[in-house]
Amino acid sequence: MKRTKLDIVYDMLRAIEDKGGRIIPTHLLYKSNLSHQRMKLYLDELKQKSMIQEARENGKLVYKLTDDGRKFVQNYKQMKEFTQAFGL
Amino acid sequence: MVTVQLHGPAWFFGADASLTAFAAVIAFCVAVAALRVYRVTGEKKYAFFTGSFALLTLSYLARAVTDALLEQLIITVPSTMTGMVFYFGYVSHILLALAAYLLLVIITHKITDVRVILLLFLTLIPGMLLSGSYFLSFYGLSAIFLAFVTFSYYQNYRNVCKAAACMVFIAFLLLTLSQVQFLLESLHAYWYVSAHITQAVGYLVLLFALLRTLFK
Numbered sequence: 001m002k003r004t005k006l007d008i009v010y011d012m013l014r015a016i017e018d019k020g021g022r023i024i025p026t027h028l029l030y031k032s033n034l035s036h037q038r039m040k041l042y043l044d045e046l047k048q049k050s051m052i053q054e055a056r057e058n059g060k061l062v063y064k065l066t067d068d069g070r071k072f073v074q075n076y077k078q079m080k081e082f083t084q085a086f087g088l
Numbered sequence: 089m090v091t092v093q094l095h096g097p098a099w100f101f102g103a104d105a106s107l108t109a110f111a112a113v114i115a116f117c118v119a120v121a122a123l124r125v126y127r128v129t130g131e132k133k134y135a136f137f138t139g140s141f142a143l144l145t146l147s148y149l150a151r152a153v154t155d156a157l158l159e160q161l162i163i164t165v166p167s168t169m170t171g172m173v174f175y176f177g178y179v180s181h182i183l184l185a186l187a188a189y190l191l192l193v194i195i196t197h198k199i200t201d202v203r204v205i206l207l208l209f210l211t212l213i214p215g216m217l218l219s220g221s222y223f224l225s226f227y228g229l230s231a232i233f234l235a236f237v238t239f240s241y242y243q244n245y246r247n248v249c250k251a252a253a254c255m256v257f258i259a260f261l262l263l264t265l266s267q268v269q270f271l272l273e274s275l276h277a278y279w280y281v282s283a284h285i286t287q288a289v290g291y292l293v294l295l296f297a298l299l300r301t302l303f304k
Contacts, residue, residue, distance in 0.1 A: 005129045045130070072128060079125050081301035085252035086118075087196055087244030088125075088133055 112148035147184035255297035262290030
C-alpha cells in the first residue's frame with residue numbers, strides 16, 4: 001500500500017525517536033525508505049515546521065527531534081484514524 | 089420586495105435554530121481536526137476539506153442566526169428589516185452550503201481536473217437562478233451532492249473496514265436523507281421537523297466518529 005505524506009513524516013520522526021532523539025542522515029535514509037532527493041525535501045519541510053533540528057556533533061551532521069516532532073509522533077494515530085475515517 | 093417565509097410549525101420555532109447551531113459546532117470541530125492534519129502535511133486535500141467544513145460552519149451559523157432573528161427569539165427585528173434579514177441570511181446559507189458540498193464531492197471523488205471542477209460550479213448557476221423555488225433547488229442539489237459523498241464514504245468504509253469510517257458513512261447517509269425530507273417540506277410541516285431531527289442525528293453520529301478518531 002502506498003504511503004501517504006503523513007505516513008512518511010511519521011516514519012522519519014519515529015526513526016529519529018527510536019534512535020534516542022538524534023540520527024545521522026545515512027541511518028535516516030535507510031530507515032525512512034526514501035530516495036536521497038525526496039528525503040532532502042522532507043527534511044527541509046520538517047525543519048521549516050520545527051519538527052526537527054539540524055546540528056553538528058563531533059563534526060558529524062545529525063538531525064534531532066524537537067518537542068513539536070515528539071508531539072506529532074504522539075498524535076499520529078489520531079490523525080491517521082481521522083484521515084482514514086474521512087477517506088482522505 | 090422579499091416575502092419572508094417561516095418554516096415548520098410554530099411550536100418548533102427555536103428548536104430548528106438550536107439544532108442548526110448544533111450542526112455548526114460539529115462542522116467546526118471537524119474543520120479544526122482537518123486543519124491539524126493540514127498544518128503537518130501542507131497537502132491541498134486537507135486544506136480543501138478544512139475549507140469545506142469551515143464553509144458548512146458559516147452556512148449553518150447564518151441559517152441559525154437568521155431563523156432566530158425571524159422567529160423573534162433573540163431580538164425583535166423591525167418589520168421593515170425582516171425581508172433583508174431573510175434574504176441575506178438564507179442566500180448566505182444556501183451559497184455557502186452548496187460550495188461546501190461541492191468541495192466535499194471534489195475531495196471524496198478525488199477530482200483533480202480544474203475544467204471538471206469549474207463545470208460543476210458553473211452548473212450550479214442555472215440550477216439556482218433559473219429555478220422557480222430556491223429552496224427546492226437548494227435541497228435537491230444538496231441531496232444529489234450528499235448522495236455522491238455518501239457513496240464515496242460507503243466505498244471508503246468497504247476499503248478500510250473501520251468503525252469510524254462506518255460512522256462517517258452513516259452520518260452522511262442521514263444528512264442526505266434529511267435533504268430529501270426538507271424537499272418534502274411543502275407537503276407537510278412535519279417533514280421540516282423530521283428533516284431537522286435527521287440532520288441533527290447525522291451530525292451527532294459525525295461527532296461520535298470524530299471522537300472515536302481522537303480518543304483512539
